[in-house]
Amino acid sequence: MRADARRNRQSVLNAAYEILATEGLGVPIDEIARRAGVGAGTVYRHFPTKESLIQAVVLDRLHALTEKARSGIDFAEFFTVMVDAGLTNRAIADVLAGGGYHIPADADAALTAAFADLLHEAQQRGTIRPDVTADDINALVTGCVATARHRGSTTLVQVVVAGLRP
């Protein structure tokens, strides 16, 4: 690959990462291009569709979360990790909320599976109610993120964690 192409690709990724984190999935491609100092056409050469760019930016975040879930972390703590991820990165929050764009099945499934395992383990150990599913948790994360965003506090997390006990 040509040097300028590689450079531009990286610029686009950096710009996309920053803007998506602060603005969410709604930003126009043109703005990402402008911030990267390239034309919109260049963005589309490297990422054939907006969805693919979003994936490129978001996937490693999801992988990081998956790893974290696999690291023997306490379930309740992992819950706060996910809320933090959504708070820090608006694109992540949008993705977790199921906001429009499609995430490739394998990555999504990997996170879901790791997450489900963690949940299941906690349920076996008796620290988490047996009747909740990974989907439920996802919704709760989304709710916590939404509240925590428009005022400071994260007391909701404690409420939810308390409710998750048997």
Place this chain on the structure above:
Amino acid sequence: MRADARRNRQSVLNAAYEILATEGLGVPIDEIARRAGVGAGTVYRHFPTKESLIQAVVLDRLHALTEKARSGIDFAEFFTVMVDAGLTNRAIADVLAGGGYHIPADADAALTAAFADLLHEAQQRGTIRPDVTADDINALVTGCVATARHRGSTTLVQVVVAGLRP
């Protein structure tokens, strides 16, 4: 007011109510007009903006919820009432989720106040944790609605209600 005007106004209201309930706030005005059997211009004669039409359709629902909150209902039960409202009427869910359109301050405030009173009372009586706010509950309602929509169950409501106890 001319008879046909009144008739059309009612048609628009009916159509808007139905479609907003099933599709949410995202439906184009043209579709509401089509369903009402009128032109888009007619819709705009009666409701100068999409927001005003949405208000006309949604406000009495909010008032109904407010009354319910004032009727001495149990707090936990009221929680499920709100979730049901969001499940039955997608527009309500969108509004509760703070989805874009502006609801006039007085109606919003009335619901918020009634809701806050109910919450406060329950907290005085010791059935609800003292450190949650009405905003928190709203987020939880939204989360519950989201989950309950894309699969059947409403176990989340029980989780949340359990978590809300001191």
Place this chain on the structure above:
DNA sequence: CTATAATCGGAACGGTCGCCCCGTTTGACT
């Protein structure tokens, strides 16, 4: 019945956004 003013309908406007096209530039290899 007729005049007239309110009402109607839907084509058209303006703005936004994802995506494509193509004339121009530029990096890399000889």
Place this chain on the structure above:
DNA sequence: AGTCAAACGGGGCGACCGTTCCGATTATAG
């Protein structure tokens, strides 16, 4: 240095949507 394919960029297209406009229509008063 010269060549040329790869990469660039930004104008433009098409779709969508809220809103407006205006010629056609129709209800109603006299």
